[in-house]
Amino acid sequence: MALIVQKYGGSSVADAESIKRVAKRIVDTRRAGHDVVVAVSAMGDTTDEMLDLAHEVAPIPAPRELDMLLSSGERISMALLAMAIHSMGFEARSFTGSQAGMITDSHHGKARIVDVTPVRLREALDEGAIVIVAGFQGFNRDTRDITTLGRGGSDTTAVALAAALNADVCEIYSDVDGIYTADPRVIPRARKLEQVSSEEMLELAANGAKVLYIRAVEYARRHGVLIHARSTFSSAEGTYVLGAGMKNPRATEGEAMEEPIVAGVATDLSQAKITVAGVPDVPGKAAEIFKIVSKAGANVDMIVQNVSAASTGRTDISFTLPKADAPTTLKALAAEQSEVGFESLLHDDQIGKLSVVGAGMRTHSGVSEILFEALSAGGINIEMISTSEIRISVVLRGDDLAEAARTVHSAYGLDSEIEAVVHAGTGR
Amino acid sequence: MALIVQKYGGSSVADAESIKRVAKRIVDTRRAGHDVVVAVSAMGDTTDEMLDLAHEVAPIPAPRELDMLLSSGERISMALLAMAIHSMGFEARSFTGSQAGMITDSHHGKARIVDVTPVRLREALDEGAIVIVAGFQGFNRDTRDITTLGRGGSDTTAVALAAALNADVCEIYSDVDGIYTADPRVIPRARKLEQVSSEEMLELAANGAKVLYIRAVEYARRHGVLIHARSTFSSAEGTYVLGAGMKNPRATEGEAMEEPIVAGVATDLSQAKITVAGVPDVPGKAAEIFKIVSKAGANVDMIVQNVSAASTGRTDISFTLPKADAPTTLKALAAEQSEVGFESLLHDDQIGKLSVVGAGMRTHSGVSEILFEALSAGGINIEMISTSEIRISVVLRGDDLAEAARTVHSAYGLDSEIEAVVHAGTGR
Structure with missing residues (x-):
């Protein structure tokens, strides 16, 4: 008997039928003899609908009130999920972020978890209940206000619960059945x-x-939580995300586990490139430029x-x-053109980034070499290069990205025999 | 400067426009120099939609989870209302039932208020904020679970807050502009x-x-809260509900306040009549019958x-x-027919009740006499009569009710010169 934490995203609980399907899945896990703690997101588009309403009543909604509003989305889904499980004859209890002891700092809309005190969850587990927790939300002890964790919040809730409860595994369910060597x-x-x-x-x-949020993976690595990314729509094994010293629980004893060189090829069309042209080549100019960029709130990725x-x-x-950060950043730079002394600004939002990770x-x-040769053989031009210890990224024309990714994926011997089946959608 | 508690029902906050209108009304009260505490219901049909969803996922939803679900409705409306006020440049803070210190017993779906500890509300008021509280909901201290107060819950929330904060007045806003001598x-x-x-x-x-809920009026009477029932859609004075020793704050000093004999004529088409015919006239039979009726959960009104x-x-x-209690009650009585020894059961759901209160x-x-003469002159037959110290009720044919009410209303000299303008809708 294990303690299993499961996380279901918004698309997994989008309507009454989906909720019943998820309830059955949870009950099956319980029937197999495990203790189950579930973190759940708001139903389907609830969060977006609430945001729309908020902006209708207030151009800039007060952050404390926005968190109060958004946090009600998970309360709806978790109560419905608990009812559905209950009506299958299993005891289930839902808990809000604050009831679950999800203590955060006071940054509304992007609160960080500072402590998890799951006293009530332990009590409920001890009494044999299935525990359902509202994802995405927490509670600040000083202000006694409700907070939300921001993007990927529900994944982080699940991992944080798994860490605090010392769970055997944290299963992150989505419409994708695992981590792929590339976007299928x-x-x-x-x-x-x-x-x-x-780290990969x-x-x-x-x-x-896009299957897992960085923040949740980081939290899992720091706290030694085993993540299992799998599909709501299939019972197949997904992908285990292994921290230092962890073993894949499904790996056969004595199996030769030679580490593959490359784990995957990631593609990203969400970025833009800004070139500050004709910068005087004197010390301190780069610092000046990136101070302006940082003040504009932009999240810079590669620099050349x-x-x-x-x-x-x-x-x-x-x-x-x-891409979304580009207009503000260009404006901020243009305002300081004479100060910095550069000649012109170029904006390119037609780029694509390809990364090989292993x-x-x-x-x-x-x-x-394999990467550069493959791209060269495919006649694809590289515009920027950046590397980390376990990654090489190149910036290409966005139009070339898919073709480049296929070529590179092949070159590293990652192609499977069969084509993947793809679902669409994301949770939060 | 006064402390004013205001309650807005679901139809007053049904959409973004309505919420902004209510926000303006609250801000106007604040601008007039008053402290304002608001109890708000869920938006429009939110509660019904949630109930539908609940019944889709579970035939009999677990009461604890149903309360968790339904209580999120007010969290949405109160957060939106606080945002709207905020964006008008006034500080506003929303509080859930538990944050507001609304302590109840543990009866999910129909919890009773056992204590109100509005510490956080006082703090917020002291800091100059407008306080918005989720109506209809509370919190049980022992189970630490969220509860809901049942029908009329938001009215009760408002009155209980007014009592605990020693407010000058509790304004109950609805789509009706006050209490009328009869249903307009x-x-x-x-x-x-x-x-x-x-008491009237x-x-x-x-x-x-239907303008005010009994429970809220009772709470107000017991705790000495002055209620002012008025319209969301007009700034006209509504009706003050005066407890013992209270004075209408708008009454002119020295004005002759002769108490009218009759305050109003109430009509009710929601009841059915059951006749247990041929009951042996021996002691204890009535007790036997009403024990069965009470066990069936029926709420008996008049007995003849x-x-x-x-x-x-x-x-x-x-x-x-x-009417809704009749089928179960008939079944329960039929099952005990030989035991009780009655001859037959008659069911009549075409009755109407007319009450004169003063x-x-x-x-x-x-x-x-005025009542009986008026009905007699109108050729209307009386089927049952019941009286209290300040009320006479008669049961008539349902089809006769409206005509009877008009006749009686006239006979007591209650008719106004002009016809009332009527809005439709109810809150919770």
Whole structure:
């Protein structure tokens, strides 16, 4: 008998039928003899509908009140889920973030978890109940106000509960049945991974993979929580995300577990590139520029600075950032043009980023050669390059991204025999 | 400067526009220099929609979970209302039932208030904020679970807050602009009362008047809260409900406040009549019958027993009860027919009840004569009669009720010069 934490996203509980399906799944886990704690998101589009309403009554909704509003979404879904389980003859109890002891700081809309005190959950488990917890929300002890955790909040709730309750596994359910070597919508021959290391998962998530939220994976790595990413719509095994020293519980004893060099190829079309052209090549200019960018609130990803042309004493600095951040950032830079002394600003929102991630890169050479050769053979031009210890990313034309990803995926020997079946949708 | 508690029902906050209108009304009260505490219901049909969802996922929803579900309705409306006020430049803070210190017993779905500890509300008021509280909900200290107060819960929330905070007045807003001498939909010449005593109000509410809930009026009377029933859609004065020793704050000093004999005529088409015919006229039979009725969960209103026919030694016992309770009650009685020894059961769901209510009845004679003469002149047959110290009720054919009410209303001199304007809808 194990203690299993399960997380179901909004699309898994979008209507009464879905809720009943999820309830059955939870009951099946209970029937198998396990204790079950569930973190659940708001139903389908509830959160977006509430946001629309909020903006109808107030142009800039007060953050405390917005959290009060949004947090009611999970209360609806969790109460319905508990009822559905109850009517199947199993004891189930729902708990809000504050009832579950999800203590956060006071940053409304993006609160960080500072402590988890699941006293009531333990009591309920001891009494044999299935525990349902509202995802995405917490409670600040000082202000005694309700907070929400922001994007990926429900994943983080699940992982934090798993850590606090010392659960055997944290199952993250979505409409995708695991972590793939690439986005199956881009590369139909992407292969489902049986396991992936948490550091690889972090790089994949940071570079475009959308199955798990970085924040939840980070929390799991720091607290030693085993994540199992799997599908609401199938009983097949998904992908285990392994932290340091963890073992895939499904791996056969004595099986040769040679680490593959590359875990996956991530693609990302959500970024734009800004080039600050003709920057005087004197010390401190880059610092000046990125101080302006940071003040504008932009989340910069890759940065490349060209070698200065000796004839002009000027250089170009390019960086990538989320498309949505580009307009504000361009405005902020333009306002300081004479101060900084650059010549012009170029904005390019037609880029794509391709990243190859693999813990094996640390010990294997030649990984980048395969990438560059494959792209060269495909006639695809590279505009920017950036690397980390276990990742190589390149920026290409957005139109080239899918073709580039297929070529590279093949070159690393990742293609599966069969094409993946793809569902659409995301939770929160 | 006064402390004013305001209650807005579901139809007053049905959509973004309505919420903004209510926000403006609250802000106007604040601008007039008053402290304001607001109890708010769930938006429009939210509660019914949630109930539908609950019944889709569970035939008999678990009561604890149903309360968790339904209580989220007020959290949505109160957060939106607080945002709307906030965006008008006024500080507003919303509080759930538990945050507001609304302590109840543990009867889910119909919890009773056992204590109100509005510590956080006082703090917020002291800091100059407008306070918004979720109506209809509370919190049980022992189980630490969320509860709901049942029908009329938001009115009760408002009155309980007014009592605990020692407010100057509790304004109950609805789509009706006060208490009328009769239902204006039945009697267009009904007159709005400037004031009504709480005992009259209780009799009116118990006998079909729907503007205020009995429970809230009772709470107000017991705790000395002045209620002002008025319209969300007009700034006109409504009706003050006066407890013992209270004075209408709008009454002119020295004005001759002769108490009218009759405050109003209430009509009620929601009841059915059951007659247990041929009951052996021996001691204890009535007790036997009403034990069965009470066990079936029926809420009996009027009871009439005919004089026994000497020839048969048998009598008929008739009683009225809510239409919805009739089928179960008939079944329960039929099951015990041989035990009790009655001859037959008659069920009549085409009755109407007319009640004349007035504290002046205590000191004036002739009140019942006016009623009986008016009905007789109108050729309307009386089937049952029941009286209290300040009320006379008669049961008639349902089809005769409206005509009877108009006749009686006229006979007591209650008709106004002009016809009332009527809105439709109810809150919770």
